[in-house]
Amino acid sequence: MTSKPEARQLCHPSDPTVVQPHKQALLNRLNRIAGQVRGISGMIEGDRYCIDILTQVSAIQSALDAVALQLIEDHTKGCVQKAVRQGDGDAAISELMGVLRKISR
Amino acid sequence: MTSKPEARQLCHPSDPTVVQPHKQALLNRLNRIAGQVRGISGMIEGDRYCIDILTQVSAIQSALDAVALQLIEDHTKGCVQKAVRQGDGDAAISELMGVLRKISR
Protein backbone atom coordinates (compact mmCIF):
# COMPACT_ATOMS: atom_id res chain seq x y z
CA MET A 1 0.00 0.00 0.00
CA THR A 2 1.15 3.52 -0.65
CA SER A 3 -0.54 5.15 2.31
CA LYS A 4 2.03 6.80 4.51
CA PRO A 5 0.35 7.46 7.81
CA GLU A 6 3.61 8.52 9.38
CA ALA A 7 3.96 11.31 6.83
CA ARG A 8 1.03 13.02 8.54
CA GLN A 9 3.11 13.46 11.64
CA LEU A 10 6.04 15.08 9.91
CA CYS A 11 6.69 18.74 10.52
CA HIS A 12 9.36 19.41 8.00
CA PRO A 13 9.68 22.02 5.29
CA SER A 14 9.42 19.20 2.78
CA ASP A 15 6.14 17.93 4.25
CA PRO A 16 4.85 20.34 6.81
CA THR A 17 1.70 18.41 7.65
CA VAL A 18 0.93 18.17 11.35
CA VAL A 19 -2.00 16.45 13.01
CA GLN A 20 -2.50 18.51 16.15
CA PRO A 21 -2.40 16.16 19.15
CA HIS A 22 -5.23 18.17 20.77
CA LYS A 23 -7.04 18.66 17.47
CA GLN A 24 -10.64 18.26 18.67
CA ALA A 25 -10.08 20.27 21.84
CA LEU A 26 -8.58 23.10 19.78
CA LEU A 27 -11.47 23.02 17.32
CA ASN A 28 -13.93 23.17 20.22
CA ARG A 29 -12.10 26.14 21.73
CA LEU A 30 -12.01 27.97 18.41
CA ASN A 31 -15.72 27.30 17.96
CA ARG A 32 -16.36 28.89 21.32
CA ILE A 33 -14.12 31.84 20.44
CA ALA A 34 -16.00 32.36 17.17
CA GLY A 35 -19.22 32.41 19.21
CA GLN A 36 -17.71 34.97 21.60
CA VAL A 37 -16.72 37.19 18.66
CA ARG A 38 -20.28 37.03 17.32
CA GLY A 39 -21.45 37.81 20.86
CA ILE A 40 -19.43 41.03 20.83
CA SER A 41 -20.91 42.00 17.48
CA GLY A 42 -24.35 41.47 19.04
CA MET A 43 -23.42 43.65 22.01
CA ILE A 44 -22.28 46.46 19.73
CA GLU A 45 -25.40 46.16 17.61
CA GLY A 46 -27.44 46.25 20.82
CA ASP A 47 -25.66 49.43 21.99
CA ARG A 48 -24.39 47.73 25.10
CA TYR A 49 -22.11 49.52 27.56
CA CYS A 50 -18.49 49.85 26.37
CA ILE A 51 -17.00 48.46 29.56
CA ASP A 52 -19.12 45.31 29.28
CA ILE A 53 -17.97 44.88 25.67
CA LEU A 54 -14.33 45.39 26.63
CA THR A 55 -14.67 42.79 29.37
CA GLN A 56 -15.80 40.32 26.71
CA VAL A 57 -12.91 41.32 24.43
CA SER A 58 -10.50 40.54 27.27
CA ALA A 59 -12.17 37.13 27.71
CA ILE A 60 -11.53 36.38 24.02
CA GLN A 61 -7.93 37.51 24.38
CA SER A 62 -7.48 35.03 27.24
CA ALA A 63 -9.13 32.23 25.28
CA LEU A 64 -6.99 32.93 22.21
CA ASP A 65 -3.91 33.11 24.39
CA ALA A 66 -4.72 29.65 25.75
CA VAL A 67 -5.03 28.34 22.18
CA ALA A 68 -1.64 29.87 21.32
CA LEU A 69 0.03 28.34 24.37
CA GLN A 70 -1.44 24.91 23.57
CA LEU A 71 -0.19 25.13 19.99
CA ILE A 72 3.26 26.28 21.16
CA GLU A 73 3.53 23.48 23.70
CA ASP A 74 2.41 20.79 21.27
CA HIS A 75 4.66 22.19 18.53
CA THR A 76 7.66 22.23 20.85
CA LYS A 77 7.01 18.76 22.27
CA GLY A 78 6.32 17.42 18.77
CA CYS A 79 8.01 19.14 15.86
CA VAL A 80 10.83 20.89 17.71
CA GLN A 81 11.74 17.79 19.68
CA LYS A 82 11.76 15.75 16.50
CA ALA A 83 13.97 18.32 14.79
CA VAL A 84 16.42 18.25 17.70
CA ARG A 85 16.71 14.49 17.38
CA GLN A 86 17.33 14.87 13.65
CA GLY A 87 20.04 17.46 14.24
CA ASP A 88 17.92 20.40 13.05
CA GLY A 89 17.23 21.75 16.53
CA ASP A 90 18.72 25.22 16.18
CA ALA A 91 16.74 26.02 13.02
CA ALA A 92 13.48 24.76 14.56
CA ILE A 93 14.07 26.81 17.72
CA SER A 94 14.89 29.96 15.72
CA GLU A 95 11.62 29.48 13.86
CA LEU A 96 9.77 29.04 17.16
CA MET A 97 11.36 32.23 18.55
CA GLY A 98 10.04 34.13 15.54
CA VAL A 99 6.53 33.16 16.58
CA LEU A 100 7.13 33.88 20.29
CA ARG A 101 8.15 37.42 19.30
CA LYS A 102 4.79 37.91 17.57
CA ILE A 103 2.41 36.19 19.96
CA SER A 104 0.90 38.46 22.65
CA ARG A 105 1.06 37.22 26.19
CA MET B 1 -43.67 63.18 24.20
CA THR B 2 -41.47 61.53 26.75
CA SER B 3 -39.16 59.73 24.34
CA LYS B 4 -35.57 60.66 25.06
CA PRO B 5 -33.49 59.75 22.04
CA GLU B 6 -30.47 61.33 23.65
CA ALA B 7 -30.74 58.74 26.42
CA ARG B 8 -29.23 56.29 23.92
CA GLN B 9 -25.99 58.14 24.17
CA LEU B 10 -25.84 58.04 27.94
CA CYS B 11 -23.30 55.81 29.58
CA HIS B 12 -24.51 55.85 33.10
CA PRO B 13 -25.27 53.01 35.48
CA SER B 14 -28.91 54.04 35.30
CA ASP B 15 -28.98 53.77 31.48
CA PRO B 16 -25.81 52.22 30.19
CA THR B 17 -26.75 52.31 26.55
CA VAL B 18 -24.03 53.47 24.19
CA VAL B 19 -24.15 53.82 20.44
CA GLN B 20 -20.56 53.19 19.43
CA PRO B 21 -19.34 56.13 17.33
CA HIS B 22 -17.46 53.70 15.06
CA LYS B 23 -20.23 51.11 15.17
CA GLN B 24 -20.14 49.93 11.56
CA ALA B 25 -16.34 49.89 11.39
CA LEU B 26 -16.21 47.81 14.58
CA LEU B 27 -18.81 45.37 13.23
CA ASN B 28 -16.80 45.01 10.03
CA ARG B 29 -13.61 44.35 11.98
CA LEU B 30 -15.35 41.76 14.16
CA ASN B 31 -16.78 40.10 11.07
CA ARG B 32 -13.27 39.82 9.69
CA ILE B 33 -11.98 38.47 13.00
CA ALA B 34 -14.74 35.84 13.06
CA GLY B 35 -13.62 34.82 9.57
CA GLN B 36 -10.01 34.60 10.72
CA VAL B 37 -11.04 32.36 13.64
CA ARG B 38 -12.88 30.06 11.23
CA GLY B 39 -9.78 30.15 9.03
CA ILE B 40 -7.69 28.82 11.89
CA SER B 41 -10.20 26.02 12.49
CA GLY B 42 -9.84 25.15 8.82
CA MET B 43 -6.05 25.12 9.10
CA ILE B 44 -6.20 22.77 12.08
CA GLU B 45 -8.69 20.52 10.31
CA GLY B 46 -6.37 20.53 7.29
CA ASP B 47 -3.37 19.54 9.44
CA ARG B 48 -1.50 22.67 8.51
CA TYR B 49 1.90 23.47 9.97
CA CYS B 50 1.80 24.72 13.60
CA ILE B 51 3.94 27.77 12.90
CA ASP B 52 1.61 28.90 10.11
CA ILE B 53 -1.37 28.50 12.44
CA LEU B 54 0.38 30.43 15.21
CA THR B 55 1.16 33.24 12.77
CA GLN B 56 -2.57 33.52 12.08
CA VAL B 57 -3.36 33.46 15.81
CA SER B 58 -1.01 36.41 16.27
CA ALA B 59 -2.80 38.25 13.43
CA ILE B 60 -6.11 37.78 15.26
CA GLN B 61 -4.53 39.00 18.50
CA SER B 62 -3.44 42.19 16.70
CA ALA B 63 -6.87 42.67 15.15
CA LEU B 64 -8.60 42.15 18.49
CA ASP B 65 -6.15 44.49 20.15
CA ALA B 66 -7.05 47.18 17.60
CA VAL B 67 -10.74 46.66 18.41
CA ALA B 68 -10.00 47.01 22.13
CA LEU B 69 -8.02 50.21 21.60
CA GLN B 70 -10.79 51.70 19.47
CA LEU B 71 -13.39 50.88 22.13
CA ILE B 72 -11.16 52.30 24.88
CA GLU B 73 -10.54 55.52 22.94
CA ASP B 74 -14.20 56.03 22.09
CA HIS B 75 -15.27 55.17 25.64
CA THR B 76 -12.79 57.63 27.11
CA LYS B 77 -13.62 60.42 24.66
CA GLY B 78 -17.34 59.74 25.12
CA CYS B 79 -18.49 58.26 28.41
CA VAL B 80 -15.51 59.17 30.57
CA GLN B 81 -15.39 62.73 29.31
CA LYS B 82 -19.11 63.11 29.94
CA ALA B 83 -18.71 61.70 33.45
CA VAL B 84 -15.91 64.19 34.18
CA ARG B 85 -18.15 67.06 33.14
CA GLN B 86 -20.89 65.71 35.41
CA GLY B 87 -18.51 65.43 38.35
CA ASP B 88 -18.29 61.62 38.22
CA GLY B 89 -14.84 61.53 36.65
CA ASP B 90 -12.97 59.59 39.32
CA ALA B 91 -15.50 56.74 39.36
CA ALA B 92 -15.51 56.50 35.56
CA ILE B 93 -11.71 56.47 35.45
CA SER B 94 -11.48 53.79 38.16
CA GLU B 95 -13.88 51.67 36.09
CA LEU B 96 -11.75 52.25 32.98
CA MET B 97 -8.61 51.22 34.88
CA GLY B 98 -10.30 47.95 35.82
CA VAL B 99 -10.61 47.18 32.11
CA LEU B 100 -7.07 48.33 31.27
CA ARG B 101 -5.77 45.85 33.88
CA LYS B 102 -7.55 43.02 32.06
CA ILE B 103 -6.94 43.92 28.42
CA SER B 104 -3.79 42.42 26.88
CA ARG B 105 -1.50 44.78 25.06
Added chain:
Amino acid sequence: MTSKPEARQLCHPSDPTVVQPHKQALLNRLNRIAGQVRGISGMIEGDRYCIDILTQVSAIQSALDAVALQLIEDHTKGCVQKAVRQGDGDAAISELMGVLRKISR
Protein backbone atom coordinates in the same frame (compact mmCIF):
# COMPACT_ATOMS: atom_id res chain seq x y z
CA MET C 1 5.92 87.42 45.38
CA THR C 2 5.05 85.99 42.04
CA SER C 3 5.76 82.36 42.85
CA LYS C 4 2.96 80.21 41.50
CA PRO C 5 2.92 76.99 43.48
CA GLU C 6 -0.17 75.83 41.63
CA ALA C 7 1.83 75.91 38.41
CA ARG C 8 3.56 72.78 39.66
CA GLN C 9 0.31 70.92 39.29
CA LEU C 10 -0.29 71.97 35.73
CA CYS C 11 0.04 69.38 33.03
CA HIS C 12 -0.08 71.54 30.02
CA PRO C 13 2.24 71.82 27.03
CA SER C 14 3.12 75.29 28.26
CA ASP C 15 4.11 74.03 31.74
CA PRO C 16 4.17 70.28 31.80
CA THR C 17 5.28 69.96 35.41
CA VAL C 18 3.43 67.33 37.39
CA VAL C 19 3.94 66.37 41.02
CA GLN C 20 2.96 62.70 41.05
CA PRO C 21 0.24 62.20 43.68
CA HIS C 22 1.88 58.88 44.67
CA LYS C 23 5.39 60.27 44.29
CA GLN C 24 7.06 58.56 47.26
CA ALA C 25 5.32 55.23 46.66
CA LEU C 26 6.45 55.28 43.02
CA LEU C 27 10.02 56.11 44.01
CA ASN C 28 9.98 53.21 46.48
CA ARG C 29 8.69 50.83 43.84
CA LEU C 30 11.30 51.95 41.33
CA ASN C 31 14.00 51.53 43.96
CA ARG C 32 12.84 47.97 44.48
CA ILE C 33 12.74 47.36 40.72
CA ALA C 34 16.31 48.69 40.36
CA GLY C 35 17.32 46.23 43.09
CA GLN C 36 15.57 43.39 41.24
CA VAL C 37 17.42 44.29 38.03
CA ARG C 38 20.74 44.17 39.89
CA GLY C 39 19.59 40.86 41.37
CA ILE C 40 19.20 39.43 37.89
CA SER C 41 22.66 40.62 36.94
CA GLY C 42 23.96 38.80 40.01
CA MET C 43 22.11 35.64 39.00
CA ILE C 44 23.64 35.75 35.52
CA GLU C 45 27.10 36.41 36.95
CA GLY C 46 26.56 33.48 39.31
CA ASP C 47 25.58 31.18 36.43
CA ARG C 48 22.18 30.55 37.91
CA TYR C 49 19.59 28.41 36.14
CA CYS C 50 17.88 30.15 33.20
CA ILE C 51 14.37 29.34 34.38
CA ASP C 52 15.04 30.92 37.78
CA ILE C 53 16.36 34.04 36.06
CA LEU C 54 13.34 34.20 33.76
CA THR C 55 11.02 33.90 36.75
CA GLN C 56 12.70 36.99 38.20
CA VAL C 57 12.40 38.82 34.87
CA SER C 58 8.67 38.15 34.91
CA ALA C 59 8.49 39.53 38.48
CA ILE C 60 10.11 42.76 37.26
CA GLN C 61 7.70 42.92 34.34
CA SER C 62 4.79 42.72 36.79
CA ALA C 63 6.30 45.36 39.06
CA LEU C 64 6.92 47.70 36.12
CA ASP C 65 3.43 47.07 34.85
CA ALA C 66 2.04 48.12 38.23
CA VAL C 67 4.09 51.34 38.04
CA ALA C 68 2.73 52.01 34.55
CA LEU C 69 -0.87 51.45 35.66
CA GLN C 70 -0.42 53.76 38.65
CA LEU C 71 1.02 56.48 36.42
CA ILE C 72 -1.79 56.01 33.89
CA GLU C 73 -4.48 56.17 36.56
CA ASP C 74 -3.01 59.26 38.23
CA HIS C 75 -2.45 60.95 34.87
CA THR C 76 -6.02 60.27 33.80
CA LYS C 77 -7.55 61.34 37.11
CA GLY C 78 -5.29 64.40 37.19
CA CYS C 79 -4.11 65.84 33.90
CA VAL C 80 -6.73 64.33 31.60
CA GLN C 81 -9.60 65.27 33.86
CA LYS C 82 -8.27 68.81 34.12
CA ALA C 83 -7.93 68.99 30.35
CA VAL C 84 -11.53 67.83 29.90
CA ARG C 85 -12.75 70.57 32.20
CA GLN C 86 -10.72 73.11 30.20
CA GLY C 87 -12.19 71.88 26.92
CA ASP C 88 -8.98 70.10 25.80
CA GLY C 89 -10.24 66.61 26.57
CA ASP C 90 -9.96 65.06 23.10
CA ALA C 91 -6.32 66.09 22.66
CA ALA C 92 -5.38 64.81 26.13
CA ILE C 93 -7.13 61.49 25.48
CA SER C 94 -5.45 61.08 22.08
CA GLU C 95 -2.11 61.63 23.79
CA LEU C 96 -3.02 59.05 26.44
CA MET C 97 -4.00 56.54 23.74
CA GLY C 98 -0.56 56.97 22.17
CA VAL C 99 0.96 55.74 25.43
CA LEU C 100 -1.56 52.91 25.89
CA ARG C 101 -0.55 51.62 22.46
CA LYS C 102 3.07 51.40 23.60
CA ILE C 103 2.72 50.12 27.16
CA SER C 104 2.80 46.32 27.50
CA ARG C 105 0.04 44.76 29.51
Added chain:
Amino acid sequence: MTSKPEARQLCHPSDPTVVQPHKQALLNRLNRIAGQVRGISGMIEGDRYCIDILTQVSAIQSALDAVALQLIEDHTKGCVQKAVRQGDGDAAISELMGVLRKISR
Protein backbone atom coordinates in the same frame (compact mmCIF):
# COMPACT_ATOMS: atom_id res chain seq x y z
CA MET D 1 41.93 15.14 37.36
CA THR D 2 38.49 15.24 38.84
CA SER D 3 37.60 18.76 37.78
CA LYS D 4 34.54 18.67 35.57
CA PRO D 5 34.44 21.96 33.72
CA GLU D 6 31.62 20.67 31.59
CA ALA D 7 29.46 20.44 34.71
CA ARG D 8 29.18 24.23 34.51
CA GLN D 9 27.22 23.84 31.35
CA LEU D 10 24.75 21.40 32.74
CA CYS D 11 21.20 22.54 33.24
CA HIS D 12 19.89 19.71 35.28
CA PRO D 13 18.02 19.64 38.57
CA SER D 14 21.07 17.96 40.08
CA ASP D 15 23.41 20.77 38.94
CA PRO D 16 21.46 23.65 37.53
CA THR D 17 24.45 25.82 36.78
CA VAL D 18 24.34 27.54 33.41
CA VAL D 19 26.88 29.87 31.89
CA GLN D 20 24.74 32.12 29.69
CA PRO D 21 26.15 32.03 26.14
CA HIS D 22 25.46 35.78 25.81
CA LYS D 23 26.54 36.49 29.39
CA GLN D 24 28.37 39.79 28.84
CA ALA D 25 25.77 41.13 26.41
CA LEU D 26 23.00 40.34 28.92
CA LEU D 27 24.93 42.02 31.75
CA ASN D 28 25.40 45.10 29.57
CA ARG D 29 21.71 45.21 28.73
CA LEU D 30 20.73 44.84 32.39
CA ASN D 31 23.16 47.60 33.32
CA ARG D 32 21.46 49.85 30.82
CA ILE D 33 18.02 48.85 32.12
CA ALA D 34 19.10 49.65 35.70
CA GLY D 35 20.19 53.06 34.44
CA GLN D 36 16.84 53.57 32.73
CA VAL D 37 15.01 52.69 35.97
CA ARG D 38 17.09 55.27 37.86
CA GLY D 39 16.31 57.71 35.04
CA ILE D 40 12.60 57.28 35.67
CA SER D 41 13.11 57.88 39.39
CA GLY D 42 14.89 61.10 38.46
CA MET D 43 12.01 62.12 36.18
CA ILE D 44 9.49 61.55 38.97
CA GLU D 45 11.65 63.46 41.46
CA GLY D 46 11.91 66.25 38.89
CA ASP D 47 8.12 66.39 38.48
CA ARG D 48 8.37 65.58 34.79
CA TYR D 49 5.30 65.13 32.65
CA CYS D 50 3.49 61.78 33.16
CA ILE D 51 3.39 60.96 29.46
CA ASP D 52 7.15 61.40 29.12
CA ILE D 53 7.67 59.11 32.13
CA LEU D 54 5.31 56.49 30.68
CA THR D 55 7.18 56.59 27.38
CA GLN D 56 10.35 55.71 29.29
CA VAL D 57 8.55 52.93 31.17
CA SER D 58 7.53 51.43 27.83
CA ALA D 59 11.16 51.61 26.66
CA ILE D 60 12.21 49.60 29.73
CA GLN D 61 9.46 47.09 29.07
CA SER D 62 10.82 46.59 25.54
CA ALA D 63 14.39 46.25 26.80
CA LEU D 64 13.35 43.75 29.45
CA ASP D 65 11.31 41.86 26.88
CA ALA D 66 14.41 41.57 24.70
CA VAL D 67 16.37 40.18 27.66
CA ALA D 68 13.61 37.63 28.30
CA LEU D 69 13.55 36.54 24.66
CA GLN D 70 17.33 36.16 24.60
CA LEU D 71 17.24 34.04 27.76
CA ILE D 72 14.39 31.92 26.36
CA GLU D 73 16.18 31.36 23.07
CA ASP D 74 19.47 30.44 24.71
CA HIS D 75 17.73 28.22 27.26
CA THR D 76 15.83 26.41 24.53
CA LYS D 77 18.85 26.00 22.25
CA GLY D 78 20.98 24.94 25.22
CA CYS D 79 19.25 23.27 28.15
CA VAL D 80 16.08 22.14 26.42
CA GLN D 81 17.92 20.72 23.43
CA LYS D 82 20.27 18.87 25.74
CA ALA D 83 17.34 17.50 27.72
CA VAL D 84 15.69 16.27 24.51
CA ARG D 85 18.84 14.41 23.56
CA GLN D 86 18.93 12.85 27.04
CA GLY D 87 15.31 11.75 26.78
CA ASP D 88 14.03 14.40 29.22
CA GLY D 89 12.53 16.64 26.56
CA ASP D 90 8.91 16.65 27.70
CA ALA D 91 9.77 17.68 31.25
CA ALA D 92 12.09 20.46 30.06
CA ILE D 93 9.45 21.75 27.65
CA SER D 94 6.74 21.71 30.34
CA GLU D 95 9.06 23.74 32.56
CA LEU D 96 9.69 26.19 29.70
CA MET D 97 5.94 26.55 29.11
CA GLY D 98 5.51 27.50 32.77
CA VAL D 99 7.81 30.46 32.16
CA LEU D 100 6.20 31.41 28.84
CA ARG D 101 2.86 31.65 30.66
CA LYS D 102 4.35 34.19 33.07
CA ILE D 103 6.51 36.29 30.76
CA SER D 104 4.77 39.34 29.26
CA ARG D 105 5.06 39.83 25.55
